[in-house]
Amino acid sequence: MSIESTLQEYLRKTANAAPLAVFRIFFGILMLISIIRFAANGWIYKLYIEPDFFFSYYGFEWVQPIGEWTYLIFIICGLSTIFVSIGYKYRAAIIVFFLSFTYIELMDKTTYLNHYYFISILSFLMIFLPAHAYYSVDAWKNESLRAQKVPAWTIDSIKLLLGIVYFYAGLAKLNSDWLLRAMPLQIWLPANYSLPILGDLLQQTWVHYAFSWAGALYDLTIPFLLLMKRTRLFAFVLVIVFHALTRVLFPIGMFPYIMIVSALIFFEPKLHNTILSRISRFFKIQKDRFDNARSYLFSSTITRKASIGLLSLFFIVQLLIPFRYLLYPGELFWTEEGFRFSWRVMLMEKAGYANFKVVDSESDQSFYVDNTEFLTRFQEKQMAAQPDFILEYAHHLEDYYQQKGIEDPGIYVESFVALNGRRSRPYVDPNADLTEIEPSLKHRTWILPFDDEIKGL
Amino acid sequence: MRKFSFVFILGLILLWGCTDDNPSGPDADDFDREEILVNWADNIILPAFESFSTTTGELKTAGENFTTNPNQQTLQELRDAWKTSYLAWQHVSMFEMGKAMDVRFRDYLNTYPVSANESSPNADQTIQKNIQTGTYNLELPSLRDTQGFPALDYLLNGLGDSDDAILEYYTTHQDAVEYKKYINDLVTRMDQLTVEVLDHWESGYRDQFVSNSGNGANGSLDMMVNDYIFYYEKYLRAGKIGIPAGVSAISSGTPSPVRVEAYYSEGLSKALFMEALNATQNFFNGKHYGTQEMGESLASYLDYLNTMKEGADLTQLINNQFESARNQAENLNSDFVTQIETDNSEMLATYDELQKNVVFLKVDMLQALNINVDYVDADGD
Numbered sequence: 092m093s094i095e096s097t098l099q100e101y102l103r104k105t106a107n108a109a110p111l112a113v114f115r116i117f118f119g120i121l122m123l124i125s126i127i128r129f130a131a132n133g134w135i136y137k138l139y140i141e142p143d144f145f146f147s148y149y150g151f152e153w154v155q156p157i158g159e160w161t162y163l164i165f166i167i168c169g170l171s172t173i174f175v176s177i178g179y180k181y182r183a184a185i186i187v188f189f190l191s192f193t194y195i196e197l198m199d200k201t202t203y204l205n206h207y208y209f210i211s212i213l214s215f216l217m218i219f220l221p222a223h224a225y226y227s228v229d230a231w232k233n234e235s236l237r238a239q240k241v242p243a244w245t246i247d248s249i250k251l252l253l254g255i256v257y258f259y260a261g262l263a264k265l266n267s268d269w270l271l272r273a274m275p276l277q278i279w280l281p282a283n284y285s286l287p288i289l290g291d292l293l294q295q296t297w298v299h300y301a302f303s304w305a306g307a308l309y310d311l312t313i314p315f316l317l318l319m320k321r322t323r324l325f326a327f328v329l330v331i332v333f334h335a336l337t338r339v340l341f342p343i344g345m346f347p348y349i350m351i352v353s354a355l356i357f358f359e360p361k362l363h364n365t366i367l368s369r370i371s372r373f374f375k376i377q378k379d380r381f382d383n384a385r386s387y388l389f390s391s392t393i394t395r396k397a398s399i400g401l402l403s404l405f406f407i408v409q410l411l412i413p414f415r416y417l418l419y420p421g422e423l424f425w426t427e428e429g430f431r432f433s434w435r436v437m438l439m440e441k442a443g444y445a446n447f448k449v450v451d452s453e454s455d456q457s458f459y460v461d462n463t464e465f466l467t468r469f470q471e472k473q474m475a476a477q478p479d480f481i482l483e484y485a486h487h488l489e490d491y492y493q494q495k496g497i498e499d500p501g502i503y504v505e506s507f508v509a510l511n512g513r514r515s516r517p518y519v520d521p522n523a524d525l526t527e528i529e530p531s532l533k534h535r536t537w538i539l540p541f542d543d544e545i546k547g548l
Numbered sequence: 549m550r551k552f553s554f555v556f557i558l559g560l561i562l563l564w565g566c567t568d569d570n571p572s573g574p575d576a577d578d579f580d581r582e583e584i585l586v587n588w589a590d591n592i593i594l595p596a597f598e599s600f601s602t603t604t605g606e607l608k609t610a611g612e613n614f615t616t617n618p619n620q621q622t623l624q625e626l627r628d629a630w631k632t633s634y635l636a637w638q639h640v641s642m643f644e645m646g647k648a649m650d651v652r653f654r655d656y657l658n659t660y661p662v663s664a665n666e667s668s669p670n671a672d673q674t675i676q677k678n679i680q681t682g683t684y685n686l687e688l689p690s691l692r693d694t695q696g697f698p699a700l701d702y703l704l705n706g707l708g709d710s711d712d713a714i715l716e717y718y719t720t721h722q723d724a725v726e727y728k729k730y731i732n733d734l735v736t737r738m739d740q741l742t743v744e745v746l747d748h749w750e751s752g753y754r755d756q757f758v759s760n761s762g763n764g765a766n767g768s769l770d771m772m773v774n775d776y777i778f779y780y781e782k783y784l785r786a787g788k789i790g791i792p793a794g795v796s797a798i799s800s801g802t803p804s805p806v807r808v809e810a811y812y813s814e815g816l817s818k819a820l821f822m823e824a825l826n827a828t829q830n831f832f833n834g835k836h837y838g839t840q841e842m843g844e845s846l847a848s849y850l851d852y853l854n855t856m857k858e859g860a861d862l863t864q865l866i867n868n869q870f871e872s873a874r875n876q877a878e879n880l881n882s883d884f885v886t887q888i889e890t891d892n893s894e895m896l897a898t899y900d901e902l903q904k905n906v907v908f909l910k911v912d913m914l915q916a917l918n919i920n921v922d923y924v925d926a927d928g929d
């Protein structure tokens with residue numbers, strides 16, 4: 092058989108739709124909880140309304156918080172999760188969710204988290220999946236949509252995305268800092284001294300190494316252990332233990348729950364049908380109505396082909412993006428060129444300090460900037476260790492002092508960064524006038540050398 | 549069942565690992581973070597506040613004596629009480645937490661430059677206006693720079709060129725009654741705020757502070773370290789040296805002697821700075837207030853973490869840098885106003901030395917201690 096016919100056959104293969112429906116329901120619920128939690132913590136105000144200045148992603152400078160109206164974006168995002176969960180007007184709901192959630196994430200890159208990026212691209216993926224064909228309000232009402240079976244690739248695409256996240260996170264851990272110096276866990280773990288039992292254990296050096304190696308091994312193997320039927324249950328226990336530990340040790344919010352629930356997609360449909368039966372019994376929903384043995388059909392061949400084509404492209408991009416760092420010289424951890432969107436999670440403890448100097452070229456007067464006048468503590472911390480933040484902030488200062496009447500201010504920065512327990516070193520060239528440098532994706536020549544080597548991927 | 553036995557064996561292996569006889573790290577019982585909090589609270593913060601509260605009490609009495617009987621002697625006694633209290637203040641200023649934060653203790657006691665009269669940097673609401681109108685509410689945030697130590701500095705040292713000229717305001721001046729009332733209002737308010745903050749520490753906040761020993765942005769340790777660095781950067785480095793020396797945007801980079809702490813009192817600014825520098829270093833080292841005894845603090849915690857990581861001696865680096873800053877500051881004139889006007893470069897050199905420790909404290913130390921700057925989700929997998 093040729094590759095092509097194998098592929099065609101795979102794409103025609105169908106599977107029980109219950110896993111996809113369960114995934115949709117839980118995804119919606121967890122997103123709703125996340126949004127409510129975010130609001131309840133006062134973070135909408137604190138992160139998106141209170142600050143005077145926001146750090147933008149390159150090319151997305153137009154995405155800004157809209158003052159008090161920012162709450163509305165969160166409300167829309169929160170409402171869409173309910174629609175997604177119950178599968179009512181699913182396609183529109185998941186598009187609204189993807190757009191509003193992504194908009195929120197793009198408003199300020201200070202809050203960048205790999206988790207949020209994961210949610211963004213996962214919801215993008217879900218736009219193209221028939222997650223509403225089964226056990227949804229849409230399917231309840233619309234007989235032509237209702238289908239007990241969906242193409243197997245639609246379920247597999249979620250597994251693939253999860254697999255990429257884990258495996259790439261594991262690859263990223265194969266470096267000398269993580270494996271040979273137990274960094275940054277060696278810094279982070281002892282700080283959890285107040286935990287019962289674990290607290291004392293976390294002071295031990297061997298524990299730091301054990302956690303580092305186990306973490307890398309976990310990330311690299313878990314997708315495969317979940318895929319294989321024989322190891323699946325064991326793998327799921329590992330998923331729970333691993334994410335429960337990260338929940339206890341680090342302030343990472345909802346993410347552990349999202350990953351644990353997502354991992355359910357790897358199980359056989361029997362489990363998902365049981366879950367749906369339970370839900371049906373509780374809410375007195377007639378589950379039989381969905382069990383029509385039909386296979387989901389895309390509205391047209393073109394839609395089907397377009398979906399498959401788009402998602403193939405999506406996955407190729409996903410597989411390549413994390414390797415874009417190879418295009419840049421220098422140490423990735425130091426320059427952070429190609430660091431984000433690559434599942435490089437928990438790899439760095441980076442602290443920085445940036446003291447900006449404004450020079451009035453006409454009068455030759457100079458003075459230092461009080462960062463707290465412009466940035467929140469959180470923003471300042473993020474800014475001080477990341478070059479793209481430093482540059483963007485410098486341009487903001489240029490604009491500000493131009494308005495204050497300095498015609499051509501030069502902005503220089505004295506900055507120091509410490510990475511993974513190393514002594515702090517000068518970071519940005521203090522003689523570089525940052526106003527002369529335009530933000531771009533090109534290699535940043537104005538970052539001073541790292542003078543050390545982190546071996547590995 | 550086979551699956552579960554596998555999990556079981558894994559659990560056994562883990563347990564076996566935990567009971568390893570030869571842990572490679574230091575004994576975890578060696579270091580108790582709560583000890584740091586206890587040392588800070590019982591041996592540094594509380595004694596410093598108690599001592600400071602004694603001085604504000606004495607200041608209040610001296611103020612009353614002076615206003616009942618204004619003469620050369622009572623004026624000098626009030627000045628002495630003010631000076632003693634101002635020096636003691638340098639040991640509590642950095643502890644802006646709990647009640648002190650609620651009442652904006654630092655802002656009400658030591659906002660400078662003072663708004664004395666229409667020629668002051670902030671001329672909207674001045675001491676002279678307050679006295680002339682007689683209607684002022686010192687609890688208003690807009691009146692922060694017309695009260696506290698800097699306001700007393702102006703009233704006791706800045707009203708005239710000679711003691712006789714100053715005394716006139718409290719004796720023969722047409723507003724003498726108002727001047728005296730203002731002095732009393734100031735010292736009463738200072739004492740009252742101090743008693744409030746001290747009471748709060750003594751009636752439960754101390755226990756709350758010490759028992760909140762968990763990690764996280766709201767734990768006492770993280771909170772205190774953040775506040776400490778904030779104080780060092782903003783009030784010690786910038787406030788006492790940098791801003792008057794003209795490194796900040798406030799004066800567009802030109803030296804601004806009027807922004808010196810205790811501007812009107814000749815020769816006190818350096819003493820205040822040195823006292824504050826000592827206080828910050830003592831806090832870092834856990835040195836008890838008013839004695840030579842040492843206890844647990846950031847220094848010993850860093851040492852403990854260092855032995856674990858076999859890293860360079862950060863404690864030594866930070867203490868050396870404190871020394872360098874002190875040595876550089878020794879060159880300064882006892883009056884910073886004079887220093888700035890004659891040779892500002894020495895001030896700038898002091899600023900640079902202080903600056904170097906900002907990097908050690910804010911970058912190296914924060915990294916080593918893994919202090920959270922804020923309560924938000926961080927990355928993980």
